[in-house]
Amino acid sequence: MKIHKYDTVIVGAGGAGMRAAIESTKRSRTAVLTKLYPTRSHTGAAQGGMAAALANVEEDNWEWHTFDTIKGGDYLVDQDAAEILAKEAIDSVLDLEKMGLPFNRTPDGTIDQRRFGGHSRNHGEAPVRRSCYASDRTGHMILQTLYQNCVKEGVEFYNEFYVLDLLLGEVDGVRKTAGVVAYELATGEIHVFQAKAVIFASGGTGKFFKVSSNAHTLTGDGQAVAYRRGLPLEDMEFFQFHPTGIWRMGILLTEGARGEGGILRNKDGERFMEKYAPVMKDLASRDVVSRSIYTEIREGRGCGPDGDHVFLDLTHLPPEQLDAKLPDITEFARTYLGIEPYTDPIPIQPTAHYAMGGIPTNVLGEVLADNTTVVPGLYAAGEVACVSVHGANRLGTNSLLDINVFGRRAGIAAAEYAAKNDFVELPESPAAQVVGQVERMRDNTGTERVTEIRKALQETMDANVMVFRTEQTLKTAVETIAALRERYLHVSVQDKGKRFNTDLLEAIELGNLLDLAEVTAVSALARKESRGGHYREDYPNRDDVNFMRHTMAYREVGEDGVESIRLDYKPVVTTRYQPMERKY
Amino acid sequence: MSTATLDKQEPKDATGSAAVELITATFRIRRFNPEVSAEASWEDFQVEIDPKERVLDALHKIKWELDGTLTFRRSCAHGICGSDAMRINGRNRLACKTLIKDISPEKPITVEAIKGMTVLKDLVVDMEPFFQAYRDVMPFLITSGNEPTRERLQTAEDRERFDDTTKCILCAACTSSCPVFWNDGQYFGPAAIVNAHRFIFDSRDEGGEQRLEILNDKDGVWRCRTTFNCTDACPRGIEVTKAIQEVKRALITRRF
Numbered sequence: 001m002k003i004h005k006y007d008t009v010i011v012g013a014g015g016a017g018m019r020a021a022i023e024s025t026k027r028s029r030t031a032v033l034t035k036l037y038p039t040r041s042h043t044g045a046a047q048g049g050m051a052a053a054l055a056n057v058e059e060d061n062w063e064w065h066t067f068d069t070i071k072g073g074d075y076l077v078d079q080d081a082a083e084i085l086a087k088e089a090i091d092s093v094l095d096l097e098k099m100g101l102p103f104n105r106t107p108d109g110t111i112d113q114r115r116f117g118g119h120s121r122n123h124g125e126a127p128v129r130r131s132c133y134a135s136d137r138t139g140h141m142i143l144q145t146l147y148q149n150c151v152k153e154g155v156e157f158y159n160e161f162y163v164l165d166l167l168l169g170e171v172d173g174v175r176k177t178a179g180v181v182a183y184e185l186a187t188g189e190i191h192v193f194q195a196k197a198v199i200f201a202s203g204g205t206g207k208f209f210k211v212s213s214n215a216h217t218l219t220g221d222g223q224a225v226a227y228r229r230g231l232p233l234e235d236m237e238f239f240q241f242h243p244t245g246i247w248r249m250g251i252l253l254t255e256g257a258r259g260e261g262g263i264l265r266n267k268d269g270e271r272f273m274e275k276y277a278p279v280m281k282d283l284a285s286r287d288v289v290s291r292s293i294y295t296e297i298r299e300g301r302g303c304g305p306d307g308d309h310v311f312l313d314l315t316h317l318p319p320e321q322l323d324a325k326l327p328d329i330t331e332f333a334r335t336y337l338g339i340e341p342y343t344d345p346i347p348i349q350p351t352a353h354y355a356m357g358g359i360p361t362n363v364l365g366e367v368l369a370d371n372t373t374v375v376p377g378l379y380a381a382g383e384v385a386c387v388s389v390h391g392a393n394r395l396g397t398n399s400l401l402d403i404n405v406f407g408r409r410a411g412i413a414a415a416e417y418a419a420k421n422d423f424v425e426l427p428e429s430p431a432a433q434v435v436g437q438v439e440r441m442r443d444n445t446g447t448e449r450v451t452e453i454r455k456a457l458q459e460t461m462d463a464n465v466m467v468f469r470t471e472q473t474l475k476t477a478v479e480t481i482a483a484l485r486e487r488y489l490h491v492s493v494q495d496k497g498k499r500f501n502t503d504l505l506e507a508i509e510l511g512n513l514l515d516l517a518e519v520t521a522v523s524a525l526a527r528k529e530s531r532g533g534h535y536r537e538d539y540p541n542r543d544d545v546n547f548m549r550h551t552m553a554y555r556e557v558g559e560d561g562v563e564s565i566r567l568d569y570k571p572v573v574t575t576r577y578q579p580m581e582r583k584y
Numbered sequence: 585m586s587t588a589t590l591d592k593q594e595p596k597d598a599t600g601s602a603a604v605e606l607i608t609a610t611f612r613i614r615r616f617n618p619e620v621s622a623e624a625s626w627e628d629f630q631v632e633i634d635p636k637e638r639v640l641d642a643l644h645k646i647k648w649e650l651d652g653t654l655t656f657r658r659s660c661a662h663g664i665c666g667s668d669a670m671r672i673n674g675r676n677r678l679a680c681k682t683l684i685k686d687i688s689p690e691k692p693i694t695v696e697a698i699k700g701m702t703v704l705k706d707l708v709v710d711m712e713p714f715f716q717a718y719r720d721v722m723p724f725l726i727t728s729g730n731e732p733t734r735e736r737l738q739t740a741e742d743r744e745r746f747d748d749t750t751k752c753i754l755c756a757a758c759t760s761s762c763p764v765f766w767n768d769g770q771y772f773g774p775a776a777i778v779n780a781h782r783f784i785f786d787s788r789d790e791g792g793e794q795r796l797e798i799l800n801d802k803d804g805v806w807r808c809r810t811t812f813n814c815t816d817a818c819p820r821g822i823e824v825t826k827a828i829q830e831v832k833r834a835l836i837t838r839r840f
């Protein structure tokens with residue numbers, strides 16, 4: 001075991017982690033621990049753009065953006081946070097440009113902007129061009145630009161280090177941050193990082209679904225680690241299903257395709273979104289479009305022999321426009337489906353995409369231990385966190401924004417905290433829990449296999465916790481997951497070695513997915529209403545009287561050692577926007 | 585050696601849709617694990633798989649169902665993160681962007697680590713020297729004077745000038761396909777030059793001269809023998825050789 005000491009430790013080197021690192025490295029001795037090489041992070045997969053009311057191409061302002069974000073989130077958004085997001089968006093985009101990001105340009109040489117779902121002029125009048133973009137690889141360019149600036153600032157990375165535990169120490173009865181414990185992939189060695197401040201920026205948890213736009217490595221490690229240390233998880237029932245994933249594979253085709261004029265069609269060739277969202281049509285918010293697609297499919301208007309998908313039609317767009325604005329996604333269609341998007345519509349279905357919920361934080365990025373108490377020295381930013389700027393449904397282009405605005409804020413706040421505070425003494429045998437976990441997994445001789453449990457988990461999540469949910473499906477999911485967790489105790493791995501043991505780490509990642517899937521299903525079962533991404537067929541309406549509140553899920557361990565989930569609720573911060581019916 | 589056999593299968597996937605034609609393909613994988621043996625060796629695996637799936641899917645099938653010790657890197661599974669460059673049938677490709685049907689699955693498919701880099705285990709190589717070469721070309725925007733309050737302006741044409749080289753995902757497929765690099769690991773390699781190009785030809789950047797000096801080094805662009813291996817290998821379709829030529833020309837004319 002090795003012990004390291006840093007002022008600030010950042011877990012994750014995606015957009016949020018690197019944006020934080022650029023700030024905290026200037027102000028404090030910082031280490032970034034990441035299970036992937038920084039440029040492999042899934043921020044690089046983002047395509048469509050990053051929202052900011054620059055008003056470069058048409059009238060726009062941050063207040064309209066705030067409103068759209070709150071409405072898009074079906075009024076579960078904390079309005080003070082949304083206002084910060086929309087206001088700081090402008091500098092956040094300009095900062096990236098100054099760091100070198102090659103945005104597409106207008107004829108005047110300013111940053112070009114395009115339409116995206118749910119973003120409107122003057123509170124819903126018509127779509128507005130607010131998304132700043134670099135072709136259809138905006139996330140790639142953000143990730144590259146941030147990494148380049150980390151190189152410039154001399155940020156210290158520990159690549160292929162998996163953080164498996166968070167260390168908290170008690171000082172005068174207050175739980176404070178002491179550090180993290182990590183597993184080094186190359187050697188199997190355990191490292192303890194003592195730190196005054198820790199920032200979790202470890203990304204989403206989309207791999208508990210089968211049809212998903214998320215990378216294999218998005219297994220919610222940060223959320224799971226925090227949860228096991230007794231911290232709550234907020235709004236985990238809100239998961240976004242993106243309307244346009246490649247049929248069966250889930251690979252994303254950006255909403256920017258519809259922003260450029262792409263149209264969704266059913267088997268009769270009908271532009272069905274006109275029925276469901278007369279104003280915004282194909283650019284209504286994602287939850288609305290995903291439900292509309294499944295409604296078409298359920299009512300027999302789906303395409304293909306099994307009627308299980310619809311088409312994204314780009315054939316009316318000039319090939320030059322597709323080449324210039326959507327080169328990557330048209331290539332995905334060619335590579336993976338053998339389809340020519342110039343002439344053929346692309347079969348799509350909704351794909352699991354984004355976790356609105358996560359580790360609760362305030363607007364500084366400080367992690368909350370309950371509805372109000374901050375954990376000193378602990379921060380979270382990006383998809384792992386729930387600020388909550390996305391509420392019940394995130395608008396497209398608001399996450400690349402979120403990682404930049406709140407990554408920056410967390411980086412500054414953590415470094416400033418580290419400057420003013422001392423190290424907290426490490427608990428006795430700080431690595432004991434991780435060593436135990438790794439050894440149990442390596443030595444287990446049970447007959448269960450990771451692949452089978454993961455597959456069963458993903459299948460039950462797709463079948464029961466997806467776009468349409470009911471009491472019955474959610475109960476089925478909760479029971480299935482409980483049984484899978486039982487089987488998981490008997491999982492064994494084949495690779496017993498120390499060197500690059502990805503077999504072992506996949507098993508540990510599965511444990512994280514199981515815990516988080518359970519929290520998601522239990523939280524969803526308790527929310528007897530429909531709001532944003534959470535749609536209950538048995539409670540099809542939004543219920544502001546009983547459920548205009550955030551879910552806070554805690555792990556409890558009884559005296560008998562039995563684990564359970566306790567749900568509590570937290571009020572939504574409302575400033576100036578009163579809930580209205582959501583129409584697009 | 586086995587040949588692929590075609591057999592009709594009942595629908596298997598969760599969507600329960602039309603029958604998929606599965607084939608049995610042989611994957612011949614170069615294995616190396618110094619914890620077990622100092623020698624590398626080939627190992628064959630037979631997998632029953634839909635030929636429209638990716639090589640990465642086959643590797644997962646092997647790892648998840650046959651041999652958990654098989655080790656490779658991967659993340660995004662659709663050609664964006666750059667984790668899984670490997671030599672497939674003797675050519676550098678991303679496993680997640682190569683469909684089995686496109687690489688003659690009736691014969692054994694060979695899979696081995698990319699060349700010219702130290703193999704650490706199976707298909708995993710040491711990427712540190714590769715990233716070091718990248719960092720050495722100062723891959724970040726260099727400017728002088730006060731920052732403008734708004735964005736810097738750039739015409740669409742100026743933006744287009746370096747568009748191709750912004751696509752790089754640092755997968756190392758190009759560098760590890762280069763015969764010059766195989767013989768001399770000190771050579772910066774195509775990927776580092778591509779990333780230097782991305783800044784040298786960015787109208788906002790003022791560090792072009794510095795970068796050109798770095799690449800004028802004995803291990804710099806002049807080592808390139810224009811074999812086009814890199815261009816063929818690039819999974820992002822970047823015209824790598826052309827970019828290297830442009831950097832050479834800029835060194836001669838000092839115009840960029």
Ligand SMILES: Cc1cc2nc3c(=O)[nH]c(=O)nc-3n(C[C@H](O)[C@H](O)[C@H](O)COP(=O)(O)OP(=O)(O)OC[C@H]3O[C@@H](n4cnc5c(N)ncnc54)[C@H](O)[C@@H]3O)c2cc1C
Pocket residue numbers: 011012013014015016017033034035036037038041042043044045046047048049050051138139161162163164201202203204213214215218221222252254353354381382383384396397398399400401403
């Ligand atoms: C296909 C796709 C397209 C998208 N398009 C858009 C878009 O156009 N606009 C938009 O706004 N949003 C988009 N999103 C959403 C957005 O890209 C993500 O929400 C965002 O990039 C997440 O960034 P992050 O920094 O939080 O996490 P990530 O970029 O996922 O990074 C997570 C980091 O954590 C590290 N990590 C994870 N676990 C551990 C561990 N245990 N120990 C150490 N390190 C760990 C990883 O190595 C990685 O570096 C898209 C998402 C997808 C999947």
Ligand code: FES
Pocket residue numbers: 657658659660661662663664665666667668669678679680681
């Ligand atoms: S797994 Fe990301 S490029 Fe292949």
